[in-house]
Structures are given as C-alpha cells and as structure tokens.
Amino acid sequence: MSAKSNSLGRWYVIAAPYLWLLIFFLIPFFIVFKLSLSDVATAIPPYTPTFNWSEGIGKFISQLDFENYTFIFGDPLYVNAYLSSLKIAAISTILTLLVAYPMAYGMARAPKSWQPTLMMLVILPFWTSFLIRIYAWIAILKPEGFLTMFLMKLGIISEPLQIMNTTTAVYIGIVYSYLPFMILPLYASLEKINPSLLEAAQDLGSRPWRAFWQITFPLSLPGVFAGCLLVFIPAVGEFVIPDLLGGSDTLMIGKTLWNEFFNNRDWPLASAVAVILLLVLTIPIVLFQRQQQIERESGR
Amino acid sequence: MLTVGKVVRRAACSIVAAAAVLVSPMAQAADRVVKVYNWSDYIDPEILTDFTKETGIKVVYDVFDSNEVLETKLLAGGSGYDVVVPTGSFLSRQIKAGVFQKLDKSKIPNFANVWPEVYSRVAQYDPDNLYAMNWMWGTTGVGYNEAKIKERMADAPVNSLDMIFKPEIAAKFKDCGIYVLDSPEDILPVALNYLGIDPNTTKEEDFKKAEDLMMKIRPYIKKFHSSEYINALANGDICMALGWSGDILQAGTRATDAKNGQVIKYHIPKEGTQMWFDMMAIPADAKDVEEAHIFLNYLNRPEVMAKASNFVQYANGNLASQKDIDESVLKNPAVYPDPDTFKKLYVKTAWDNKTQRIVTRMWTRITTGQ
Numbered sequence: 205m206s207a208k209s210n211s212l213g214r215w216y217v218i219a220a221p222y223l224w225l226l227i228f229f230l231i232p233f234f235i236v237f238k239l240s241l242s243d244v245a246t247a248i249p250p251y252t253p254t255f256n257w258s259e260g261i262g263k264f265i266s267q268l269d270f271e272n273y274t275f276i277f278g279d280p281l282y283v284n285a286y287l288s289s290l291k292i293a294a295i296s297t298i299l300t301l302l303v304a305y306p307m308a309y310g311m312a313r314a315p316k317s318w319q320p321t322l323m324m325l326v327i328l329p330f331w332t333s334f335l336i337r338i339y340a341w342i343a344i345l346k347p348e349g350f351l352t353m354f355l356m357k358l359g360i361i362s363e364p365l366q367i368m369n370t371t372t373a374v375y376i377g378i379v380y381s382y383l384p385f386m387i388l389p390l391y392a393s394l395e396k397i398n399p400s401l402l403e404a405a406q407d408l409g410s411r412p413w414r415a416f417w418q419i420t421f422p423l424s425l426p427g428v429f430a431g432c433l434l435v436f437i438p439a440v441g442e443f444v445i446p447d448l449l450g451g452s453d454t455l456m457i458g459k460t461l462w463n464e465f466f467n468n469r470d471w472p473l474a475s476a477v478a479v480i481l482l483l484v485l486t487i488p489i490v491l492f493q494r495q496q497q498i499e500r501e502s503g504r
Numbered sequence: 505m506l507t508v509g510k511v512v513r514r515a516a517c518s519i520v521a522a523a524a525v526l527v528s529p530m531a532q533a534a535d536r537v538v539k540v541y542n543w544s545d546y547i548d549p550e551i552l553t554d555f556t557k558e559t560g561i562k563v564v565y566d567v568f569d570s571n572e573v574l575e576t577k578l579l580a581g582g583s584g585y586d587v588v589v590p591t592g593s594f595l596s597r598q599i600k601a602g603v604f605q606k607l608d609k610s611k612i613p614n615f616a617n618v619w620p621e622v623y624s625r626v627a628q629y630d631p632d633n634l635y636a637m638n639w640m641w642g643t644t645g646v647g648y649n650e651a652k653i654k655e656r657m658a659d660a661p662v663n664s665l666d667m668i669f670k671p672e673i674a675a676k677f678k679d680c681g682i683y684v685l686d687s688p689e690d691i692l693p694v695a696l697n698y699l700g701i702d703p704n705t706t707k708e709e710d711f712k713k714a715e716d717l718m719m720k721i722r723p724y725i726k727k728f729h730s731s732e733y734i735n736a737l738a739n740g741d742i743c744m745a746l747g748w749s750g751d752i753l754q755a756g757t758r759a760t761d762a763k764n765g766q767v768i769k770y771h772i773p774k775e776g777t778q779m780w781f782d783m784m785a786i787p788a789d790a791k792d793v794e795e796a797h798i799f800l801n802y803l804n805r806p807e808v809m810a811k812a813s814n815f816v817q818y819a820n821g822n823l824a825s826q827k828d829i830d831e832s833v834l835k836n837p838a839v840y841p842d843p844d845t846f847k848k849l850y851v852k853t854a855w856d857n858k859t860q861r862i863v864t865r866m867w868t869r870i871t872t873g874q
Contacts, residue, residue: 247601465576467572467864
C-alpha cells in the first residue's frame with residue numbers, strides 16, 4: 205500500500221514539469237501554429253477560419269494552408285531580417301562574453317567574504333525597470349547626452365558622438381541589459397574550479413596565461429555555453445532595445461513581427477514569422493545538446 | 505508611455521474606488537460606471553470629476569499611445585471598454601469588422617452642436633455619422649525648433665513641405681536630426697499630395713513615385729518613430745519632425761514648461777495636408793451602453809468641449825463650443841486653420857487589404873533604407 209502511494213507520489217513529481225511545459229509551452233505553441241495556417245479577415249478575431257463545432261473538424265482543417273510560409277520564404281525582406289537579427293545577436297553575445305568573463309573571473313577569485321556583495325552588485329540593476337534603464341541609455345548616448353559632454357570636456361572629441369539611433373547603440377543596449385545573464389553562469393562554473401589545479405600547473409612551469417587557456421578556460425566552458433545561450437536567444441527576438449536605441453535602418457525580426465501584427469493586422473503572417481523564429485532558435489540548440497551528450501557518453 | 509505621475513494617479517484612483525466600495529457595500533449594485541479608453545494626455549481631468557459629480561456615474565479611465573494597440577485589443581474582442589477613441593481610418597476598418605454599435609442619437613441631444621464642416625469629412629470614414637462622435641482633430645505637418653533651423657538656414661520655408669521633401673533643404677538639417685512618423689498611413693498620402701497626386705490613390709505606380717521621393721530624402725532622416733519626437737523636439741535633440749499637430753504643439757508646451765530655452769513651432773503646410781480625426785465610439789460588446797451615451801452627450805456640451813480644447817490645445821468638432829474657446833487656441837492658425845487653408849486639407853480613407861500589404865512592404869523598404 206505504502207509502496208504504491210509512494211510510486212504515485214513520484215509520478216506526480218515527474219508529471220509536474222511536463223504539465224507545466226504542456227500548459228505554458230506546447231498549447232500556446234499550437235495556438236500560434238494554427239493561427240499561422242489561417243488567413244486574414246476583417247472581423248473579430250481578425251483571421252479565418254475560427255473553430256466551430258457545428259461545422260465539424262474536417263471543414264476547419266481543409267481551410268488551413270501553408271501560404272504564409274511560402275510568402276515569407278519568397279520575400280527577401282524576412283530572410284534579411286532573420287539573418288540580420290542572428291548577426292546582431294551573435295555579435296552582442298561575443299561582446300557580452302568579452303565584458304562578462306573578466307568580471308566573473310574577478311568575482312570568483314575575490315575573497316569569499318566579498319563575493320555575496322559582488323553578486324549583489326551584479327543583480328542590483330534588476331531592481332529598476334528594464335525600460336527605465338534603456339531610457340537612461342538614451343540620455344547617455346544622445347548627441348547632447350552625458351557621454352558626449354564628458355568626452356568633450358576632457359577634450360577627447362570635438363564633435364558630438366553619433367551613437368544614438370545606430371546599430372552600435374543596440375549593441376551597447378544588449379550588452380548592458382544581458383550582462384548579468386552571462387556573468388552568473390560564468391561565475392558559477394569558475395567558482396567551482398579547484399585552485400590546486402592552477403597551482404599544479406604553475407609548479408610544473410606553466411605561465412599564468414597558458415594555465416588560463418589550458419585549465420581555467422576549458423573548465424569554464426559549460427558556463428560559457430550556458431551564458432551565451434541565455435544572451436543569444438532573447439537577443440535574437442529583442443524588440444524594445446532596437447526600437448528605442450536603434451535607428452530605422454536596424455532591421456530585426458522582432459520589429460518585423462511587430463509590424464505584421466500591429467500595422468498590417470496580419471496575425472496569421474506574424475504567427476508564421478514567430479513559428480519560424482522558434483524553429484531557427486530551437487533546432488540548433490537541440491542538435492548542439494545531443495552532440496554534447498554523445499561526446500559525454502563516448503568520453504566515459 | 506506611462507509616466508510616473510500617471511501611475512501614481514491611477515493607483516490613487518483605484519485606492520479611492522476600493523475605499524468607496526468598502527464604505528458603501530449597499531450602493532455597489534447601484535453604482536454606475538463608464539469605462540473609457542483614450543489617448544494619453546488627452547483630456548482635462550476636471551471634466552471627468554465634474555461628470556461624476558453631476559451624474560453620479562464613475563469614470564474608469566485608461567490610456568493608450570497608439571492606434572495599433574487599441575485596434576489589437578478591439579479585434580481580439582472583449583476589450584471591456586464602453587468608450588474608445590480610434591483615429592478615422594482605423595475607425596472605418598473597425599466599423600467594417602463589426603467592432604462598434606450604432607450610436608443612439610436620441611440619447612445624445614447635444615449632437616445638435618456639431619460642426620458640419622468636420623462631420624461631412626468624417627463621413628468618409630463613418631458614412632452618415634452613425635457610429636462615432638468627433639473628439640478632436642488636427643493635421644500632419646512639420647514641427648521645428650526655431651533657433652536650430654534659423655542657425656542652419658535663415659530663410660527656411662517653414663510653412664512648406666519643401667522643408668522635408670526637397671533633398672537640398674532637408675540635407676541642411678541632417679546633422680541636427682529629422683524625425684518622421686513611422687506610419688505609412690500618415691506619411692505616404694502627404695508625399696503623394698505634395699507630388700500633386702490624389703492622396704487616396706490605390707495605383708501601385710503612384711505609390712512608387714512617393715517611394716522614390718522618400719528614398720531621395722531617406723539619407724537625411726534620422727529616425728522613423730511615432731511618439732519619440734515629442735520628447736526629442738521638446739528637449740532640443742532634433743531640428744524638426746514630420747508629425748501630428750497636437751503632438752508638436754504639446755512638445756512646444758513641454759519645452760516652455762521646462763524653461764529649457766527651446767522654441768518649437770508648427771505650421772500647417774501651404775501645399776495642404778492630411779486631416780486626422782480622433783473619434784469616440786462604443787464597442788458592440790460594451791456593458792454600460794446607457795452610461796456611455798450619457799458620457800458622450802455630456803462631452804458634447806459646448807462649454808465642456810471648449811474646456812477640453814483649451815486644455816489639450818486641439819481643435820474639436822463642436823461648432824457651438826467655439827464661443828467658449830480661448831483666443832490663443834481659436835485664433836492659432838496651426839490649430840484652427842483659416843478657411844483657405846481648410847479647403848486644402850484632405851481626408852485619407854482606409855486602404856483595402858491588397859493596397860495595405862503593398863504599402864507596408866514599401867514602407868519597410870523606406871524605413872530600413874534598402
């Protein structure tokens with residue numbers, strides 16, 4: 205009796221995350237996917253067909269088609285928007301990594317008593333609204349903003365900086381906003397590294413730089429990958445930062461999606477754009493994870 | 505965008521409302537409300553409190569900052585609002601989608617006060633004025649920073665669209681910044697009209713000409729955005745913007761209030777331009793239809809409409825209200841144009857789906873400069 209209820213309890217524990225995924229991921233995904241197969245209509249809701257029990261499921265399905273997908277692939281605008289988003293996200297991820305790694309390294313090497321404080325400082329910006337922080341960057345980067353005034357006062361530049369409303373401003377915005385997501389996993393993996401490994405390397409005559417590349421960096425790779433994914437994935441679909449800091453020529457898929465949904469009232473096409481975006485992001489990640497698993501198993 | 509002030513005000517309102525419910529549980533059933541969804545910074549708050557004082561109907565007042573956001577809520581259905589305020593071309597499409605119910609004019613006797621000159625134009629969106637009441641109207645044109653323009657071009661044609669559509673003139677202001685509305689509905693017809701083409705054309709080759717014009721001046725435009733230009737003008741970050749009259753006048757007021765020395769001016773372009781109308785309508789699924797009518801009727805009183813225009817500095821569609829409107833608003837040709845200018849203003853009707861798609865693609869090419 206008790207064994208049975210025990211296994212039932214275990215079943216619940218296992219089911220909980222799956223139920224979560226089903227309700228908050230799979231079902232919404234299917235709604236969006238269904239929408240992407242529909243057509244625009246001037247009605248409430250602004251697409252057709254809507255599901256109607258009396259007409260039966262056969263008629264409903266017969267009205268769905270892949271027209272929106274062929275339209276997206278037939279138009280260079282969308283392909284360019286995807287590619288440009290991937291490029292902007294990739295460059296920002298690398299920049300974030302370059303900024304975050306020394307910070308995380310410093311944190312992991314700091315005296316134990318300092319570490320909670322340093323951690324606190326990394327998380328602190330989250331206590332202010334994301335939107336307000338981006339607005340603050342407008343005040344810093346605009347031609348008559350703090351940055352220009354500061355550099356002019358120092359005599360480093362004589363003309364106002366033209367950073368605001370360019371892709372550079374978008375990079376700055378993304379690196380700034382996502383920095384904690386990179387630092388935290390990096391810190392977690394760097395902090396676990398046993399310092400005696402480095403001591404051993406030095407005892408055996410390795411220079412610090414070489415010890416870093418041969419020991420510290422490879423051991424921190426899980427943190428690097430986790431951090432890069434945490435930055436790269438949301439950055440691809442980023443809308444607020446390019447909208448507020450970027451110029452009109454900053455083409456990103458988030459903005460394209462917004463245009464289709466709000467300006468064109470084309471919910472089906474917007475849904476198709478979203479489905480493709482999801483596939484573009486998930487498939488490489490799934491493949492990558494499978495690869496990792498194979499490597500891990502063969503390494504044993 | 506929600507300002508801190510608005511959030512505080514809204515929080516305060518809901519606390520008051522909650523307190524009222526707690527204090528008088530008996531009155532709850534009889535409590536009458538009207539839920540209004542209007543543009544941000546678009547009403548004198550006193551009008552709402554006066555309305556509640558007089559009628560006992562509570563006003564739940566929310567704000568939005570773009571037609572697209574409002575439209576998406578309405579098309580999704582069940583918005584929960586009793587009165588909403590879309591702009592003309594959006595209204596006409598939403599009427600077709602079955603979003604609104606017809607107004608019961610017998611419950612709005614103050615409709616007698618309307619300005620036929622305005623309502624005959626509005627009829628292009630809402631035939632026979634069956635569905636909507638005009639709240640405010642205005643124009644699309646060039647707002648500019650007086651000192652910055654003068655510094656770069658002493659004899660700049662500030663009352664003309666040449667400011668933006670003549671490449672050699674626009675080029676002079678590139679360094680200090682030109683913003684343009686990120687809205688094909690508002691900009692392409694203005695460009696067409698400037699070229700002497702019917703702004704309501706649906707011919708693709710006509711739009712192509714407008715695109716060519718836009719592409720010529722594209723290098724001098726810093727950004728396409730439909731709301732940022734208010735702050736950018738007010739703070740002196742940019743030279744000029746092709747935007748909505750009300751927003752630009754508001755930028756001027758903000759600059760004056762901030763005492764930052766920036767002077768923002770607006771003229772209705774001499775070539776004529778697009779008129780826009782913000783219209784009050786009642787969603788088909790509204791719960792408080794009776795109260796919504798009482799609210800619309802109250803607003804259409806001459807003295808209430810005048811108070812509204814005096815506060816927001818826009819023109820309204822209520823002829824009888826003009827005797828109570830401040831000289832500074834009524835005599836400002838940027839708000840109430842003289843009859844000659846009035847004749848040159850046109851109205852843009854909603855595009856069909858095919859034209860809409862052509863135009864949106866074209867617009868993406870223009871804004872991204874590709």
